[in-house]
Amino acid sequence: MSECMRQxxxxxxxxxxxxxxxxxxxxxxxFVADGxxxxxxxxxxxxxxxxxxxxxxAAAGGRxxxxxxxxxxxxxxxxxxxxxxxxQPIVMTxxxxxxxxxxxxxADHSDSMGARDAGWIQLYAENNQExxxxxxxxxxxxxxxxxxxxxxxxxxxxxxxxxVQTMQLEDTExxxxxxxxxxxxxxxxxxxxxxxxxxxDLQDYYMEHKRAQxxxxxxxxxxxxxxxxxxxxxxxxxxxxxxxxxxxxxERVIIAINSVCGEIxxxxxxxxEKGDRVGLLKIRSFRPFPYEEIAAALEGVxxxxxxxxxESMGAYGPLFTEIRTALFNAPQKPMVYNRIxxxxxxxxxxxxxxxxxxxxxxxxxxxxxxxxxDYLKVRGG
Amino acid sequence: xxxxxxxxxxxxxxxQGAITxxxxxxxxxxxxxxxxxxxxxTFGTERRGAPVLTSLKxxxxxxYDLSPITEPNMVVVxxxxxxxxxxxxxxxxxxxxxxxxxxxxxxxFDFENLKVATADVTTIAGEVGLPPGVVNTGxxxxxxxxxxxxxxxxxxxxxxxxxxxxxxxRNSKAARITYKNxxxxxx
Numbered sequence: 001m002s003e004c005m006r007q008x009x010x011x012x013x014x015x016x017x018x019x020x021x022x023x024x025x026x027x028x029x030x031f032v033a034d035g036x037x038x039x040x041x042x043x044x045x046x047x048x049x050x051x052x053x054x055x056x057x058a059a060a061g062g063r064x065x066x067x068x069x070x071x072x073x074x075x076x077x078x079x080x081x082x083x084x085x086x087x088q089p090i091v092m093t094x095x096x097x098x099x100x101x102x103x104x105x106x107a108d109h110s111d112s113m114g115a116r117d118a119g120w121i122q123l124y125a126e127n128n129q130e131x132x133x134x135x136x137x138x139x140x141x142x143x144x145x146x147x148x149x150x151x152x153x154x155x156x157x158x159x160x161x162x163x164v165q166t167m168q169l170e171d172t173e174x175x176x177x178x179x180x181x182x183x184x185x186x187x188x189x190x191x192x193x194x195x196x197x198x199x200x201d202l203q204d205y206y207m208e209h210k211r212a213q214x215x216x217x218x219x220x221x222x223x224x225x226x227x228x229x230x231x232x233x234x235x236x237x238x239x240x241x242x243x244x245x246x247x248x249x250x251e252r253v254i255i256a257i258n259s260v261c262g263e264i265x266x267x268x269x270x271x272x273e274k275g276d277r278v279g280l281l282k283i284r285s286f287r288p289f290p291y292e293e294i295a296a297a298l299e300g301v302x303x304x305x306x307x308x309x310x311e312s313m314g315a316y317g318p319l320f321t322e323i324r325t326a327l328f329n330a331p332q333k334p335m336v337y338n339r340i341x342x343x344x345x346x347x348x349x350x351x352x353x354x355x356x357x358x359x360x361x362x363x364x365x366x367x368x369x370x371x372x373x374d375y376l377k378v379r380g381g
Numbered sequence: 382x383x384x385x386x387x388x389x390x391x392x393x394x395x396x397q398g399a400i401t402x403x404x405x406x407x408x409x410x411x412x413x414x415x416x417x418x419x420x421x422x423t424f425g426t427e428r429r430g431a432p433v434l435t436s437l438k439x440x441x442x443x444x445y446d447l448s449p450i451t452e453p454n455m456v457v458v459x460x461x462x463x464x465x466x467x468x469x470x471x472x473x474x475x476x477x478x479x480x481x482x483x484x485x486x487x488x489x490f491d492f493e494n495l496k497v498a499t500a501d502v503t504t505i506a507g508e509v510g511l512p513p514g515v516v517n518t519g520x521x522x523x524x525x526x527x528x529x530x531x532x533x534x535x536x537x538x539x540x541x542x543x544x545x546x547x548x549x550x551r552n553s554k555a556a557r558i559t560y561k562n563x564x565x566x567x568x
Contacts (some may be wrong), residue, residue, distance in 0.1 A: 109451035164407045164420035349448050
């Protein structure tokens with residue numbers, strides 16, 4: 001991610017280190033020290049300050065990037081809302097890590113899912129290549145004049161962030177041409193045209209501003225598609241709002257986010273060889289959420305297992321609630337149920353994925369979902 | 382399970398550089414034409430001296446599964462005392478290979494259905510002038526000799542690339558000398 005940030009060459013990077021995102025900023029600081037970028041790096045005393053500095057620098061008229069994880073983003077909480085509500089196109093790498101307590105440094109999505117309502121666009125990645133590609137596209141999506149919203153580029157801590165994988169790095173000049181020059185709106189530093197930022201906004205206009213944010217998020221859906229199309233034309237890798245893997249004639253489908261999808265694909269390949277009609281729907285854009293598109297993609301599917309790598313205590317998993325909402329008005333609703341897995345980095349192996357496909361096969365044959373909500377690989381279950 | 386994937390699990394101690402060693406082999410494998418390479422470390426509390434492990438998967442085809450290795454073809458152990466602390470051969474496929482940094486002979490170990498290779502990397506690394514305890518480059522020489530699927534020259538170059546500015550020659554020399562002094566058991 002730091003290499004990608006070097007290629008993008010942002011104006012300002014305010015940051016505070018936290019495992020497992022530390023190395024992003026560590027390596028990027030080296031690029032700054034070596035004069036390989038023109039970036040002003042601001043080392044601050046907390047993540048709250050990091051995001052505050054991001055907002056200030058963006059409002060001043062700069063292209064701004066940062067990176068964080070888990071508790072680090074939690075400390076940004078107030079400022080996450082300020083960034084999106086002030087419509088600052090900040091791009092942040094979020095290396096997904098479990099929230100404490102008990103203290104844990106490993107991957108789950110409790111950090112980003114907790115921030116799903118903060119008004120940030122959220123893109124997710126299965127592997128290093130997708131994370132790299134998403135970061136490049138995020139700049140263009142965030143800065144689009146119909147959007148002007150911050151983007152969170154999410155990937156699993158350690159599993160992806162510390163994994164050595166083969167991937168295609170693109171030419172720096174091509175990337176800079178693709179993202180283009182930063183265009184600021186009403187920059188604070190433009191003293192010829194003074195503008196007021198962060199004004200008080202009560203019963204009179206607050207609600208209109210919130211609705212405007214909502215509209216920007218709706219616009220983002222088309223902008224993500226458009227930017228992904230342009231990216232595919234130049235770099236050859238095509239991305240949609242979600243990935244459909246062997247979905248066309250699938251009867252039984254798993255829906256999931258991030259690194260676990262790689263394993264699911266391997267399992268699907270194995271089962272397809274034996275004629276088992278199974279598939280995967282992998283979420284890329286969680287905010288905005290593509291309800292209609294997902295419902296259309298699941299047409300003809302008979303049963304759906306939604307895997308959530310985070311919890312909403314006392315409710316279903318956050319992905320599950322979206323999927324069931326997407327399916328509620330579908331003419332032919334598949335059976336759908338929820339499984340929580342991988343909290344705090346607990347591994348899921350290919351054999352576990354096979355078990356899921358065996359379970360939903362039984363559910364389909366008996367036409368009954370025995371357990372709507374359950375955990376995978378947990379003691380005392 | 383795909384049989385085109387070679388799975389190598391690396392056991393070391395926190396601070397010993399097992400993950401760096403696996404990364405070097407990953408780079409060398411990629412250069413040698415294996416386009417599917419995944420090195421996925423299993424991080425724990427990251428204390429110095431605590432047993433750590435990392436998974437290295439190598440194939441000519443793309444690898445999607447990033448989960449830790451459960452059934453390795455090979456295991457590399459950077460400190461032979463770990464053998465008494467951790468089940469290093471857990472899940473190993475019969476006929477697999479275990480490479481150990483130890484002054485002992487392969488016959489001193491009693492692993493069922495496994496080929497054992499040993500080298501006294503600690504002593505060799507000291508002799509070439511590496512700081513005490515730096516064994517993660519020497520062990521690559523033992524791995525090269527015993528596994529015989531990535532060339533020693535490619536591995537030595539990958540070592541020098543990784544240790545640019547940090548005694549690259551001494552590190553690659555440690556691997557070359559270890560290669561010559563690795564004993565591969567008969568079994």
